[in-house]
Amino acid sequence: MSIVVVEDVRKRFGANEVLKGVSLDVDRGQVVALLGRSGSGKSTLLRCLNGLEVIDGGRIEIAGHAMDYHPGKLRELRMDVGMVFQSFNLFPHLSVAENIMLAPGIVKGSTKRDNRALAEKVLDRIGLLDKIDAYPDSLSGGQQQRVAIARSMAMQPKVMLFDEVTSALDPELTEEVLAVIEDLATDGMTMLLVTHEMGFARRVANTVVFMHEGKVWESGDAAALFQGARTPELRQFLGSTLK
Amino acid sequence: MIRPFGVDEILFLLQSAGWTLVLTLAASLLGGALGLAIALARVADNPVARELARGYIAVLQGVPVLMVLFLSYYGLSHAGIELPPIVAASLSLSIYASAYLGDIWRGAIQSVPRQQWEASASLALSRAQQYRYVILPQSVKIALPPTVGFLVQLVKNTSIVSIVSVVELTRAGQLVNNVTFQPFKVFVTVALIYFAICYPLSRVSRRLEGSFSVHRSG
Numbered sequence: 001m002s003i004v005v006v007e008d009v010r011k012r013f014g015a016n017e018v019l020k021g022v023s024l025d026v027d028r029g030q031v032v033a034l035l036g037r038s039g040s041g042k043s044t045l046l047r048c049l050n051g052l053e054v055i056d057g058g059r060i061e062i063a064g065h066a067m068d069y070h071p072g073k074l075r076e077l078r079m080d081v082g083m084v085f086q087s088f089n090l091f092p093h094l095s096v097a098e099n100i101m102l103a104p105g106i107v108k109g110s111t112k113r114d115n116r117a118l119a120e121k122v123l124d125r126i127g128l129l130d131k132i133d134a135y136p137d138s139l140s141g142g143q144q145q146r147v148a149i150a151r152s153m154a155m156q157p158k159v160m161l162f163d164e165v166t167s168a169l170d171p172e173l174t175e176e177v178l179a180v181i182e183d184l185a186t187d188g189m190t191m192l193l194v195t196h197e198m199g200f201a202r203r204v205a206n207t208v209v210f211m212h213e214g215k216v217w218e219s220g221d222a223a224a225l226f227q228g229a230r231t232p233e234l235r236q237f238l239g240s241t242l243k
Numbered sequence: 244m245i246r247p248f249g250v251d252e253i254l255f256l257l258q259s260a261g262w263t264l265v266l267t268l269a270a271s272l273l274g275g276a277l278g279l280a281i282a283l284a285r286v287a288d289n290p291v292a293r294e295l296a297r298g299y300i301a302v303l304q305g306v307p308v309l310m311v312l313f314l315s316y317y318g319l320s321h322a323g324i325e326l327p328p329i330v331a332a333s334l335s336l337s338i339y340a341s342a343y344l345g346d347i348w349r350g351a352i353q354s355v356p357r358q359q360w361e362a363s364a365s366l367a368l369s370r371a372q373q374y375r376y377v378i379l380p381q382s383v384k385i386a387l388p389p390t391v392g393f394l395v396q397l398v399k400n401t402s403i404v405s406i407v408s409v410v411e412l413t414r415a416g417q418l419v420n421n422v423t424f425q426p427f428k429v430f431v432t433v434a435l436i437y438f439a440i441c442y443p444l445s446r447v448s449r450r451l452e453g454s455f456s457v458h459r460s461g
Contacts, residue, residue: 052361071369078367089362093380102376103366148362155366 003028009058018044020214031185033205034194040211042194050081063158082152082160088144090136097132100151122150142173162193210234248425259415266401269333274340281345303342311335316407332404351386391448
């Protein structure tokens with residue numbers, strides 16, 4: 001059963017049409033790698049999925065919510081859809097625990113004690129329990145990104161969106177973040193990832209969506225696509241990124 | 244009769260300095276509340292609110308506070324609304340402060356990166372919750388030094404209300420001088436009292452600039 005349905009979605013910034021009728025179906029538990037050159041619209045598509053960008057046409061349904069930009073409706077949708085960003089975006093004035101506990105506390109109204117237990121649980125899972133009372137600026141980029149993932153996990157979303165989450169990291173810090181995502185994938189989390197890590201996409205994703213010029217150019221089973229791309233554009237893209 | 248500049252005169256100056264503090268406090272509190280509303284309107288989604296706030300700030304920053312004072316004292320009384328001088332003075336200073344504080348705080352709010360809005364929105368926070376828990380706490384740290392700096396200016400600018408016969412520190416200095424004819428002693432004393440109020444504030448402001456950064460260390 002589809003948990004994400006994207007139908008003929010269009011998005012333009014001024015005169016520049018970034019999404020030119022994108023359609024996509026994602027099943028529960030699927031891990032989808034969104035690939036494509038910069039400017040192909042993949043990050044915009046991801047941002048449309050949780051309403052950070054308002055679409056100009058088409059239809060989006062995600063985690064049982066039809067896209068509706070009414071603030072209250074949008075909040076309901078976002079309670080079920082987590083997002084992790086390239087630049088981590090932790091709240092610098094809050095400790096790691098407070099970063100994680102903030103949204104469950106005020107949005108879901110959980111008690112402080114439950115929240116602390118929740119923070120401990122998600123931090124233990126990503127291997128950063130010892131940093132629970134640290135502040136973001138004392139953490140490495142990789143650790144900050146792991147905390148950002150934990151913060152999103154704490155809302156217990158049904159779908160998680162990852163927007164180039166390792167692009168701002170040094171190569172030696174990338175692995176620790178990918179390991180956390182892989183762990184989530186193994187656990188059955190539905191995920192859509194915009195990524196440039198081809199090795200990782202190959203290892204973790206079961207579906208690949210290749211975007212080109214604002215359209216889904218080619219998509220399908222990850223293993224099959226990496227073996228033999230049908231379109232010359234994807235072949236060329238894979239050729240230039242998989243050395 | 245010429246009186247000496249003695250203990251009584253100094254006590255009178257100190258007492259009047261109390262009114263200077265009252266005016267400063269009233270303008271800070273009322274002006275602060277109004278200023279926050281102006282700042283929030285200035286960054287609101289609603290373009291009408293944004294433009295109104297922009298116009299409010301532009302007009303009040305481009306007009307001497309003295310004109311605001313004349314309008315709220317003489318102007319209103321001409322229209323049949325008699326405000327006691329201290330009320331007219333407090334209101335005028337509050338309006339003046341609200342425009343400057345509103346502009347300082349608008350800048351502080353806007354200096355919080357857009358990504359903080361996106362991250363908190365993605366966690367299903369409402370607009371009010373975003374302000375309350377994410378944006379304003381970070382803005383406060385940015386805004387604190389210029390805010391305290393402005394309050395120092397405000398203390399000194401309260402002197403202009405002497406013109407509508409509110410006996411605050413400057414007016415008291417004039418009155419004492421009129422009966423003692425000791426301008427040097429009197430106004431040096433007045434200046435020292437202003438300094439004693441403002442200098443600690445300036446020091447606090449400088450301390451805040453040094454010790455506050457947006458990124459708090461644990």
